[in-house]
Amino acid sequence: MEELRELKRRRQAIILAHNYQPPAIQDLADHVGDSLELSLLAARADAEVIVFCGVDFMAEAAALLAPDKLVLLPDLRARCSLADMITPEDVRALRAMHPRAAVLSYINSSAAVKAESDATVTSSNALRVLEALPNEEVIFVPDGNLGRYLAAHSGRRIITWDGYCRAHHEVRVDDVRTARRLHPQAVLMAHPEVRPEVAARADLVLGTGGMVRAARERAEVEFIVGTEAGLLHRLTEENPEKRFYPLSPSLWCQTMKYTTPDRIVACLRELEPRAQVPPGVAARARRAVERMVELT
Numbered sequence: 001m002e003e004l005r006e007l008k009r010r011r012q013a014i015i016l017a018h019n020y021q022p023p024a025i026q027d028l029a030d031h032v033g034d035s036l037e038l039s040l041l042a043a044r045a046d047a048e049v050i051v052f053c054g055v056d057f058m059a060e061a062a063a064l065l066a067p068d069k070l071v072l073l074p075d076l077r078a079r080c081s082l083a084d085m086i087t088p089e090d091v092r093a094l095r096a097m098h099p100r101a102a103v104l105s106y107i108n109s110s111a112a113v114k115a116e117s118d119a120t121v122t123s124s125n126a127l128r129v130l131e132a133l134p135n136e137e138v139i140f141v142p143d144g145n146l147g148r149y150l151a152a153h154s155g156r157r158i159i160t161w162d163g164y165c166r167a168h169h170e171v172r173v174d175d176v177r178t179a180r181r182l183h184p185q186a187v188l189m190a191h192p193e194v195r196p197e198v199a200a201r202a203d204l205v206l207g208t209g210g211m212v213r214a215a216r217e218r219a220e221v222e223f224i225v226g227t228e229a230g231l232l233h234r235l236t237e238e239n240p241e242k243r244f245y246p247l248s249p250s251l252w253c254q255t256m257k258y259t260t261p262d263r264i265v266a267c268l269r270e271l272e273p274r275a276q277v278p279p280g281v282a283a284r285a286r287r288a289v290e291r292m293v294e295l296t
């Protein structure tokens, strides 16, 4: 910790940790949040170096919004398998098939896929961005479950892609039944990346930022948490008088757990690995992210 503090000071660095990071990383970070909150913080921060503790697409998004800063991703194995389920060529092919449709890409996508999109969305603003678009037909990539959730709640014709987050997609209706039986008083919050039949049985369908607010603001004291296990640490720390239970043991993302304090120290010492987006891609991807910010 001493070395970390000294390196942070010398490099004028801040450490940002996603809500799904391990407890030790959340505890040493300057800020904990969802990918958009952290990218906006990166853009505004009075710092030269941003250590982004999360997965690759998150560090890329921060690099897009903070082009004047050096963004480091402590471990290059931290890749999002959902983001890897679609390529820019796939998006171009979808656009050719549906020329009147707008293309919305989930924040869980590569910068190259964002560059092919009209706007990006996060789990917390997807419906608002969708409703602000004039198009009747919208291509939504890459998360099929979130796409189906948007189709059910927006009245738009949504063309979905069959990508999925392994952790959220593994949750089954049986997990809901078991959790309800064990914790009958608890509010069940599910992430929109879960299967539609699971989302339909939740009390609230929210991204991690929404879950943090719901836990803080609602009067209930027990919550079943239907998203990646890392969020339970933040919820418990911020609401010590309340109780939080995981919806399913499958809600675990291994690549989110590659960050360690040692890796953070090493990346601050070496200023590597860096999140870099090729300039030809960066301008178009940044436009898609900025469009989301404008629309919401």
Ligand code: CIZ
Binding pocket: 018, 019, 033, 034, 035, 036, 107, 108, 122, 123, 124, 191, 206, 207, 208, 209
């Ligand atoms: O936008 C994010 O950070 C992700 C991937 C999930 C969420 O709900 O916060």
